[in-house]
Amino acid sequence: MEWMENEIQGYHVETCFGHSGCPNRVATSDDLSQKIEKRLSGRKLKEFLRDKVKGTLKMHHEFRVSISDCPNACSRPQIVDLGLIGAMRPKISDEACTQCGACAEVCREGAISFQNGTPVLDYTKCFSCGQCLAFCLTGTLQEDIKGYRILLGGKLGRHPQLGRELPGIYGLEDTLELFERCLDNYKENCLEGERFGEVLNRTGLDRLMVRKRTGKKNEKNFLFDLCQRQK
Numbered sequence: 001m002e003w004m005e006n007e008i009q010g011y012h013v014e015t016c017f018g019h020s021g022c023p024n025r026v027a028t029s030d031d032l033s034q035k036i037e038k039r040l041s042g043r044k045l046k047e048f049l050r051d052k053v054k055g056t057l058k059m060h061h062e063f064r065v066s067i068s069d070c071p072n073a074c075s076r077p078q079i080v081d082l083g084l085i086g087a088m089r090p091k092i093s094d095e096a097c098t099q100c101g102a103c104a105e106v107c108r109e110g111a112i113s114f115q116n117g118t119p120v121l122d123y124t125k126c127f128s129c130g131q132c133l134a135f136c137l138t139g140t141l142q143e144d145i146k147g148y149r150i151l152l153g154g155k156l157g158r159h160p161q162l163g164r165e166l167p168g169i170y171g172l173e174d175t176l177e178l179f180e181r182c183l184d185n186y187k188e189n190c191l192e193g194e195r196f197g198e199v200l201n202r203t204g205l206d207r208l209m210v211r212k213r214t215g216k217k218n219e220k221n222f223l224f225d226l227c228q229r230q231k
């Protein structure tokens, strides 16, 4: 047990193999995991957990982040404290469609149909995998938003739960800002080594609705502001 505690650094960041050349990759940043690790290492999480946890620190106490570069989610971002999924949402442009049907054929979610020869996107089915864009040679389908889907508070253990997904897709800077807010929230509210999911179960997502770091008065809360932009 003592050996295990020495191995613990207070956080763990996992990635999929997207950066090794996976053709499904839609992530926006090659060094997101390094950026996140740098932020985590500055938070002194091991010391924080040492104060909060009764008994020996174990692996499952660590704050865990998992980054998958597409919605196939190979690194299992649904079961960690903060999960990120690379995503690209398409939109229909004004460029003429040849009705080749390639986009509908490649979409595994059945999110593309045709009405009077015009492609229609069903965003309730679309997973933002971006696959259809590569098959549209006319430019009728174009990139709308590229970034990350964000899941909060997933975990395994005695009471497992999947992370709750925030609405929308977030650009790199917003993702990092929200990540910092999650860590603030976790450190401010964690009791006796609770996992982030347990903190959110107890306090609600509203606690993340904090003002941006500029500290200006009457500024909209951060999460609300982000969600409005995603609609």
Ligand code: SF4
Pocket (backbone or CB within 6 Å): 016, 017, 018, 022, 023, 024, 025, 026, 068, 069, 070, 071, 072, 073, 074, 075
């Ligand atoms: S999550 Fe997507 S990009 Fe990453 S390894 Fe799996 S299929 Fe490839």
Ligand code: SF4
Pocket (backbone or CB within 6 Å): 088, 089, 090, 106, 107, 108, 109, 110, 111, 112, 121, 125, 126, 127, 128, 129, 130, 131, 132, 133
């Ligand atoms: S982004 Fe993916 S899920 Fe959405 S319409 Fe295109 S292929 Fe289908």
Ligand code: SF4
Pocket (backbone or CB within 6 Å): 096, 097, 098, 099, 100, 101, 102, 103, 104, 119, 135, 136, 137, 138, 139, 140, 141
């Ligand atoms: S791939 Fe492009 S051109 Fe072909 S049917 Fe789809 S939108 Fe139209």
